[in-house]
Amino acid sequence: MAYKFQFRDVFAQQDAIADGLVLTLQLSATVIALGFVIGTLVAAVLVYAKPWARGLAHAYVEVIRNTPLIVQLFLIFFGLPGIGIRFDVVTASVLALTINLAAYTAEIVRAGLESIPKSQIEAGVSLGLTGPQVFRHVVLLPALKNVYPSLTSQFVLMMLATSVVSQISAVELFHAGSIIQSRTFRDFEVYTVIAVLYLGLSLVMRAGFSVCYRIFFRRS
Amino acid sequence: MIREVAWQDVMYLVFAIRWTLLLTLLALSGGSLVGLLVAAGGASGSLVLRNLARAYVGLVQGIPLLAWLFIFYFGLSIVGFNVPPWVAATVGFSIYAGAFLGEIWRGALISIPRTQWEAGLAIGLTYLEQLRHVIIPQAVRVAIPPTVGFIVQLIKNTSLASVIGFVELTREGQLTTAATFQPFTVYLLVAALYFALCYPLTRYSRTLERKRRVVH
Numbered sequence: 001m002a003y004k005f006q007f008r009d010v011f012a013q014q015d016a017i018a019d020g021l022v023l024t025l026q027l028s029a030t031v032i033a034l035g036f037v038i039g040t041l042v043a044a045v046l047v048y049a050k051p052w053a054r055g056l057a058h059a060y061v062e063v064i065r066n067t068p069l070i071v072q073l074f075l076i077f078f079g080l081p082g083i084g085i086r087f088d089v090v091t092a093s094v095l096a097l098t099i100n101l102a103a104y105t106a107e108i109v110r111a112g113l114e115s116i117p118k119s120q121i122e123a124g125v126s127l128g129l130t131g132p133q134v135f136r137h138v139v140l141l142p143a144l145k146n147v148y149p150s151l152t153s154q155f156v157l158m159m160l161a162t163s164v165v166s167q168i169s170a171v172e173l174f175h176a177g178s179i180i181q182s183r184t185f186r187d188f189e190v191y192t193v194i195a196v197l198y199l200g201l202s203l204v205m206r207a208g209f210s211v212c213y214r215i216f217f218r219r220s
Numbered sequence: 221m222i223r224e225v226a227w228q229d230v231m232y233l234v235f236a237i238r239w240t241l242l243l244t245l246l247a248l249s250g251g252s253l254v255g256l257l258v259a260a261g262g263a264s265g266s267l268v269l270r271n272l273a274r275a276y277v278g279l280v281q282g283i284p285l286l287a288w289l290f291i292f293y294f295g296l297s298i299v300g301f302n303v304p305p306w307v308a309a310t311v312g313f314s315i316y317a318g319a320f321l322g323e324i325w326r327g328a329l330i331s332i333p334r335t336q337w338e339a340g341l342a343i344g345l346t347y348l349e350q351l352r353h354v355i356i357p358q359a360v361r362v363a364i365p366p367t368v369g370f371i372v373q374l375i376k377n378t379s380l381a382s383v384i385g386f387v388e389l390t391r392e393g394q395l396t397t398a399a400t401f402q403p404f405t406v407y408l409l410v411a412a413l414y415f416a417l418c419y420p421l422t423r424y425s426r427t428l429e430r431k432r433r434v435v436h
Contacts, residue, residue, distance in 0.1 A: 003298045066372065066418035067411045068379035071390060075407040078397065082404035156282075163284040167383060174286060187294035195287040202282040 009184040010193050013176075020176025021197065027090075027172060028159040031097040035158065036151075038098065039105025040140075046106060047113045057106070064103035070164050072096050077168045093165035093172075101158045108150050112143030145217045152209040156202050163198070173197060225400045233409055236392035237417065243378045243388055246310045248371065251317025258322025263329040273322065280319035285380055288312045293384045309381040313374070320370050328363035329355065361432055368425035372418045379414070389413060 045057040064072065077092040087095065116139050124138035144151070166175035177194040181187045262273035280288070292315075293308035301307075332355050340350035382391035393410040397403045 062419065062422070063415065066376075066422055067414045068376040068390065070379045070382070071393070071407055071411045071414060074390075074393070074403065075411060079404035079407045082402065160282075160284040163286045164380070166286070174284065177287075177290075188291065188298050191287055191290040191294060195283045195291060198284055198287060199279065199282040203278075 005189060006186055007189050007193065009186050010180060010189050013180045013183065016176045016179055017173070017193070017197070020171060020173035023090075023171060024159070024162055024173040024201070027093060027097065027162045027165070027170075030094055031101055031158060031162070032155050034094070034098045035101030035105050036155075038102040040109050042102060042106035043109035043113055046110045061103045061106050064100055065107065069096070069100050069161055070167060072100060073164060073168060089165075089168055089170045092168060093162075093170045097158065097162060097165070100161075101154070104154050104158075105151065108147050108154060109143065112147035112151075113139060115146050116143055141217075148209075148213055148217070152206070155209070156205050159201060159205060160198060223400055225396070225402050225405050229396050229400060229406075230409065233389065233392055233396060233406075233413060236387065236389045237413060239386070239388040239392075240375065240378050240417070243306070243309055243313065243381060243386065244371065244375050246306075247313030247317050247374055247378070250310060250314025251321050251374075254314055254318025255321030255325055258318055259325035259329060262322060262326035273326070277319045277323055280316055285312070285316050285377055286383065288316055289380060289384050305381070305384045305386040308384055309378075309386045313378065313381070316377075317370070317374055320373070321367065324366045324370060325359070325363050327366075328359040331362050332358050365425045365429035365432060368421055368428065372421045372425070375417055375421075376414065 042057050042061065045053050046061070049057070073092070073096040076096045077087065077089070080086070120138055120142075121134055124134040129137065162172055163174035165172060166178060169175060171179070173194060177190050181190045184190065258273045258276055261269040262277075264270060289309060289312040292312040293303065293305065296303040296308060296311070336354055336358065337350055340354040345353065378388055379390040381388055382394065385391070387395070389410055393406050397406045400406065
């Protein structure tokens with residue numbers, strides 16, 4: 001085989017890689033935090049709200065879950081300016097990813113909320129807990145505990161999915177790859193390095209989430 | 221030249237669905253082969269095979285699909301093949317689908333209680349007969365709803381093949397946008413077409429799941 005692998009040119013571009021890595025981390029952290037909060041609210045609407053609100057929330061979740069992320073992103077970044085709404089690249093990225101993640105989170109947390117038997121809630125009430133106390137200690141925390149594995153894998157998948165915003169030229173890790181590729185023409189090497197970095201990130205995230213599990217749900 | 225979104229543009233988009241579906245089918249076939257191996261390994265008695273299957277799934281699910289597509293697009297040409305985008309996409313998506321299908325099917329296999337195997341053994345079935353007549357018929361019923369659910373994921377994810385130049389629904393949308401300069405209308409239409417493909421499958425998967433729960 002005539003091909004010689006040359007990683008040196010790629011590693012020489014470590015600044016571009018580091019910049020990309022930082023934006024990927026920032027995007028992931030922001031989107032996961034926002035998506036989790038909004039998704040949990042939507043889940044509460046799906047389970048407890050009036051029928052019309054439930055219908056709206058349901059429509060949102062279904063529309064997002066049945067269309068591709070990249071099309072949602074294009075619609076927000078390229079489409080919305082057509083009707084006068086303009087975002088910069090990073091805002092559009094955060095918006096599209098958050099809207100996407102919140103829908104998946106809502107569906108997962110809904111399953112968790114529905115897994116809490118009614119008798120548990122009644123037990124909480126009979127102990128003299130107030131409404132918000134019951135929701136927090138008897139419903140939400142056990143619900144999140146039940147769906148913790150699927151919720152956190154969804155978060156890891158979202159970190160990986162941030163790579164899609166490279167297609168609207170947000171300079172995150174994957175886009176850093178394209179930039180280095182155009183500088184060095186070492187396409188295979190570049191994307192291998194990028195892939196290994198993503199793999200490292202997802203391993204770190206999974207480890208982090210299992211530590212979090214022990215911290216948050218130790219006593220329950 | 222910039223022009224309005226005309227009826228022919230809409231029809232081009234509608235007909236681009238066949239490439240999305242074709243890629244989904246190719247990925248599903250390749251992914252099923254890989255997935256069967258992963259599931260068989262992951263549910264087997266051998267620790268080595270189980271760890272191999274787990275490592276494969278962890279590797280594939282720990283790297284963005286976009287990166288897999290680029291790696292195969294550029295990687296296969298290094299090995300000396302001049303790869304057209306559809307080959308790179310098929311290989312990339314098969315590898316990717318294999319990990320997810322493998323996990324789903326492994327779960328289905330190990331959800332069948334040990335006693336079912338033992339019952340098969342007790343009436344004198346060989347290992348393969350146990351699999352064929354006792355385990356697989358039950359495992360399939362567990363596996364079908366999530367498999368249909370994954371096909372929805374696959375249809376949506378084929379949109380990423382647009383970035384290596386495979387012309388499917390999303391890429392056709394980009395091309396139409398370039399000609400008409402009406403991204404809002406075009407991408408809304410593209411999204412609606414994906415929804416029309418995926419939503420019935422999502423509903424179907426949910427119905428199957430509900431039926432299964434009633435049976436049990």
